[in-house]
Amino acid sequence: MQTIKLCGRIDSNNAAQVERELLSQIPESGALVLDAQELEYISSAGLRVLLRIRKSHPEMKITGVNSDVYEILEMTGFTELLQVEKAYRVVSVEGCEEIGRGANGTIYRIDKDNVVKVYNNPEALADIQHEREVAKLALILGIPTAISYDVVKVGDSYGSVFELLNARSFSKILSKEPEKLDWCVGEYTKMLKLIHSTVVPAGKLPDMRETALDWVRFVEPYLPKTAWEKLLSLVEAVPRDDHMIHGDYHTKNLELQNDEVLLIDMDTLAVGNPIFELGSIYNSFIGFSELDHQAIERFQGFSYETGCTFWRKALAAYLGTRNQRKLREVEDKARIIGYTRMIRRAIRRNKQETEKGKAEIALWTRELLELLERVDTLTYRPNELELEAVPENLAEVQAFVDEHLEAADCSPKAQMQIGVAVEEIFVNISSYAYHPENGSAAVRVEVSEEPVTVTVTFLDHGKPYDPLAKQDPDVHLSADARAIGGLGIFMTKKLMDDVAYEYRDGQNILKLKKKI
Numbered sequence: 001m002q003t004i005k006l007c008g009r010i011d012s013n014n015a016a017q018v019e020r021e022l023l024s025q026i027p028e029s030g031a032l033v034l035d036a037q038e039l040e041y042i043s044s045a046g047l048r049v050l051l052r053i054r055k056s057h058p059e060m061k062i063t064g065v066n067s068d069v070y071e072i073l074e075m076t077g078f079t080e081l082l083q084v085e086k087a088y089r090v091v092s093v094e095g096c097e098e099i100g101r102g103a104n105g106t107i108y109r110i111d112k113d114n115v116v117k118v119y120n121n122p123e124a125l126a127d128i129q130h131e132r133e134v135a136k137l138a139l140i141l142g143i144p145t146a147i148s149y150d151v152v153k154v155g156d157s158y159g160s161v162f163e164l165l166n167a168r169s170f171s172k173i174l175s176k177e178p179e180k181l182d183w184c185v186g187e188y189t190k191m192l193k194l195i196h197s198t199v200v201p202a203g204k205l206p207d208m209r210e211t212a213l214d215w216v217r218f219v220e221p222y223l224p225k226t227a228w229e230k231l232l233s234l235v236e237a238v239p240r241d242d243h244m245i246h247g248d249y250h251t252k253n254l255e256l257q258n259d260e261v262l263l264i265d266m267d268t269l270a271v272g273n274p275i276f277e278l279g280s281i282y283n284s285f286i287g288f289s290e291l292d293h294q295a296i297e298r299f300q301g302f303s304y305e306t307g308c309t310f311w312r313k314a315l316a317a318y319l320g321t322r323n324q325r326k327l328r329e330v331e332d333k334a335r336i337i338g339y340t341r342m343i344r345r346a347i348r349r350n351k352q353e354t355e356k357g358k359a360e361i362a363l364w365t366r367e368l369l370e371l372l373e374r375v376d377t378l379t380y381r382p383n384e385l386e387l388e389a390v391p392e393n394l395a396e397v398q399a400f401v402d403e404h405l406e407a408a409d410c411s412p413k414a415q416m417q418i419g420v421a422v423e424e425i426f427v428n429i430s431s432y433a434y435h436p437e438n439g440s441a442a443v444r445v446e447v448s449e450e451p452v453t454v455t456v457t458f459l460d461h462g463k464p465y466d467p468l469a470k471q472d473p474d475v476h477l478s479a480d481a482r483a484i485g486g487l488g489i490f491m492t493k494k495l496m497d498d499v500a501y502e503y504r505d506g507q508n509i510l511k512l513k514k515k516i
Helices: 015-025 044-056 067-075 125-140 170-176 178-196 208-222 225-236 274-285 295-300 304-319 324-348 355-374 391-407 412-432 487-495
Strands: 002-010 032-042 061-065 083-086 097-101 105-109 114-119 150-154 157-163 254-257 260-263 384-388 440-448 453-460 498-504 507-515
Touching (some): 002 015, 015 044, 032 044, 061 067, 114 125, 114 150, 125 157, 170 178, 178 260, 208 225, 304 324, 324 355, 324 384, 391 440, 412 440, 412 453, 412 487, 412 507
Parallel strands (some): 032 061
Antiparallel strands (some): 105 114, 150 157, 440 453, 498 507
């Protein structure tokens, strides 16, 4: 590669002379770099010189261009014809506080008003442009974030500068003010729900499902064949989704600035099913630190115990349930994604060449294989609980339904009436659906608007049985004349606005509807 300096002015007075000098130095072939750090001015005569050289050297690049000259090159289309690099302000991060670290770079506070994200890749200009574009997209779509206002040179790499006036990361808050953990959980999950509810126009962000499939393909040589095939089928079965996910959502990437919560480190934005996000979140708070509990303290600044507590509280708040069975179900699905990602990452970074790395990979692989033996899908319904249909589980079913009713501001009277109906139906399923064996049942709670209506759906694979086909008891008969039984379904029909039954795909499906 030949590098030649451009100096001073190139205009009508000296363009011919400059061209002769350049041609005397330029080789006939090979890469050519014109260093423009000392170029102060260029006119159309100078641009014609550049154009003629560009025709004989298609790979020509101009570096170190000041902002005034860059503006001339940009308005005349030269930035489209060839690679032009601006001269960047030099920033040092020596002695600066590290406030965030991700897969692609590290964020430092360079003064009280500003932070800089320094990229790992020394050829990071394209990465910086990508992050600025996706951050703007996120802001337009309603996600509060900081936009880079400058690109700087930091050592051998580049950085993006953001204004974050006196901002503090959630990691810093948790480490210094542990009493604010519940507040941090609330704001953290609020932002996460906002991200996951945001629909992204087609083609604007990468598909996280495809990225996860790349992880799966990478780990194929390191897993037993049957386990790997199941892992592949599980990820392939996750439906495509056009909702946003952050991709690196942890407490270092949430900043509190003047009572406003801002999301930063946007280069990992993608679209996809939330399970991919939850896998990454699990890694941040637990996965990476399962073997070495000090790892999270080195990275996040708080203890492993705080990380475990934060994860469990955040997952419960995100799913809207305290039901331990449901939380374990979703956590197990997230762990499959998380372990796959960590195994790939560790092997790509040659961690297996160290004793600690080998131990971590072995631990994550054991956990992944155990999960693959019992998890049959990575998708989930936050509002659905599946459990064994036995009378002992009635209290758990009632608590699960109640917390969804409370979230919908259901009146005490309606909640009591729905509770009666839920008890009657679940007891009926647990007593008769699989008799004399046992089986599972699912309970799904949905809330719709205008008017606000709760639908509780029961699903089981027991014997086909339509409880609505049975004739209602005559409640006007005397006690001696009345038959024992039959009142449960009768009360359910009276208390609900609608009760419907169908048998489909090998399932009994009973729906209760109540306007609240």
